[in-house]
Amino acid sequence: MKHLVIIGNGIAGITTARHVRQQDSRVRITVISAESEHFYSRTALMYIYMGHMTYAHTKPYEDGFWTKNRIGLLRGYVEQVDTLAKRVRLSDGQWLDYDVLVLATGSVSTTFDWPGLTASGVQGLYGLPDLERIEQFTKNIDRAVVVGGGLIGVELAEMLRSRHIDVTMLVRDTHYWSSTLPREEGKLIGRHLLRHGVDIRLQTELKEILAGPRSADASGRVRAVVTKAGEEIACQFVGLGVGVTPNVTFLKTSGIELGKGVLVNKYFETNVADVYAIGDCNEFRDPVMGTDGTLRKPIEQIWYTGRMHGETLARTLCGTRTAYQPGVFFNSAKFFDIEYQTYGTMNAEFIDDEQTFYWEHPAGEQCLRINYRKTDQSVVGIHAFGLRLRHAVCEHWIQQRTPFENVLSQFDQADFNPEFSESYINQLTGHVPTRKGWFKRLFST
């Protein structure tokens, strides 16, 4: 391999580039991106809008890092991949040859064919251009509608509320994020959203977006949405948070086989030699199985997944063909003030073979759930809201199929809350707290 070309400078593409450079000091590496000159953390987009950080703060590496590590950065949009001649064409007409091509093109916001979708002021949130448009669309407005009860939806709601914009949130199901969360947790988040002034409308779906009159050079400005129940909700902005779709349309004529995403095997190999796909944009032909024995989704659009793809592919590219083998599933998010961490398998609907342990703090803003098999009592999943858990400990318990009783009785090992936090461990186990003397508390761990 003389020239490695990576399309996409997100977490997947950049992790590949960094890890290849660590193992191979000679190969030429070029990372192409249309979105930004440097790698930035997509997950921090909301914080730029909210004024917690500037764009510069979201760049995990100083600008000189790329020159120092001889990772070439090319700003441009790839319009065509010619796999026979092993080259890609950029939108400015320039061709770039590759020996190995890595597709790490990420996602685009999902839309449905709602009438009025093209109105000005309707916007998803995925990348920097989206953020710029949201900034323009939400200047001096006071009412917005967010469509979708998922992670992007709640981020959009939090962003808008930080600017004191009234938000109505349309959620298709009977509770928030029902595809992932059991009822209690969905309700808990729903209550929290209400406290933050989000007008959350359950079992409500978007039917149509109404726009004001068109001007000569632009589509009309959004003025309201209509729900399937026929209700009209006035608004000056519509945020779309109904998920993301692999960004692969530019590959339709390339001969690279596509499903919803770029189809790959467990080595991230596409049907074309020397072309690989990782991160949000790929789709496994045969779903991979985690080491905890659970099948992963064929398309897993998660930051951590992109990173793990990059770590693994780099090894293959450097000569050791390595199959992707994720460990125990994990993910995290934050819903306004409530942090969320999840480990292992947590089904939204209970399955027969499983039992569940659920604890909720009386104040209703913290909870913990542990799911375990009926048969051998082994723990399969743990998630927490408003509590911090130790990744390594949770992973170990699930990987080792630790019985529920043992997990519960040793739960303090998984506690990752800051020092002096109110202890919830005794509430979990029902034990009477044993007080350590102040001296012991100060000088032991």
Added chain:
Amino acid sequence: MLTIWQRIGLTAFLIGFALFIATLSLSRYTLTDKVLSETVSKEQLDAIRSATASMHGKTYTSSFGFVADYRTAIARLNEAYKQRNETNLLIPDYAFLVTKSASTGFFPENSQLFFWLSLLLSVGGGLLYILPTQRELPGIKNNGIYHSPATNRGWIGIVIGTFLIGFYIVLYFFPEYLTNWVLMFDPLSRLLNGGPASQWFVYGTLYTLVILVMGVRMLIKYRHSRYQQLRTLSVMFFQTAFAFLIPELLALFHQPAQDLKNMWPLDYSFYFDYRIDEKIKAGTLGMFMLVWGTALWLLGVPILTYFFGKRWYCSWVCGCGGLAETLGDPYRQLSDKRLGAWKLERIVVHSVLVFAVVMTALVMYTYLSGQTLLFGFLDSNGVRSVYGSAIGAVFAGVVGTGFYPILGSRVWCRFGCPLAAYLGLVQRFKSRFRITTNGGQCISCGNCSTYCEMGIDVRWYAQRGQDIVRSSCVGCGICSAVCPRGVLNLENDSITTRQTNPGPILLGNNSFRIQQ
């Protein structure tokens, strides 16, 4: 969006603050025999009186004219002494005391009215502005920090920074223009320590008030975090009791005024001759202070830092830290995170530590041997006065605090404090403290690095699954508080469990293992 109470509070604060500044120009100044006999030494009274004869009875409307004429007269007199080689007769600088005493008119007679009016308006207004933030739900609310010109190095920040820099320059180098403030604080000073106020008493009182008011702001802002609350209460307590009240009361009982939580080498004059003599003269209590102050840095620092990291001092006890964690909190994000800043920091802060040690060694040598020169050229008096003005005044005060709104709240602690450097060495090499990174959960968002007041690129470590073991970390815990994914935690545990060598891949990916 400000509530009506916040608007009233802000207005009251600004009026009180403006009034406080304005008092500096409210006096008239007249030099009289009485003024001179109260302030200058008896032997020099006659000489000064005749030298300043042209000023007598004349009323000045500003301190600038008064100080200028007085200084010119004394300079002429001293020049004459020098020409006659009578350097033993040279007049020391009495400008501050003379100006204070020469103050006349409406202001000195009504100084308490101005004192209470300006203080109540500023403190009350400040609290009115701060307290309504309670209505927001608890949690990290850094909304708009980079949109506001007060906190993003915008024009408000530059105005505040310019004021603070000016304040420190006048305080350290031109206190004779602050005599009206000192007059206002005289009654409070007499109540606490039995004597008249100095500019340092004014500064100490304002410093404590600022920590208390801005401490209330911290308590509200972090009311969801007990670590932050306890830490804030701790710095408020140590400032009020140890830095302010106890030394004043010690002075009231004619004991050496000592801040018992401060220590060498931050307290760089601890081993100066006059402070040692003062303690020896004070008997048992003085000896105790000498032993306590020495034990604090000799034993306290290594032992406590081994168990808890340097945070036990820097973000829980220290006065400079106390100001940084309260007044400085709105500016913490402005610290420089670049690699270059870290390199500069290591050179500068350790140089200051070496400077402090050498300076103190020279001072001790002089104290014990009576010789001021070492190797024929190192003059301990010269070295110690350079340290005092360059490090003690300019670095710690003018740069350290003056530049809060431009360079962040910990410039002194990071680049200049010799004690922080010493604590940092222990923390880096021999401490149970570390900030733990939680497996593979980091999303590289950058909140931790942005809000690190010490300019540590926390994310660099977090995103590679490495624990943060850095000599500069003061353990304020804000990185952990602002982390949206629960990745960072301040912990004390056996030194061998500090993860400073991460594996090739992060937790959660089992595709391969590399034998280490």
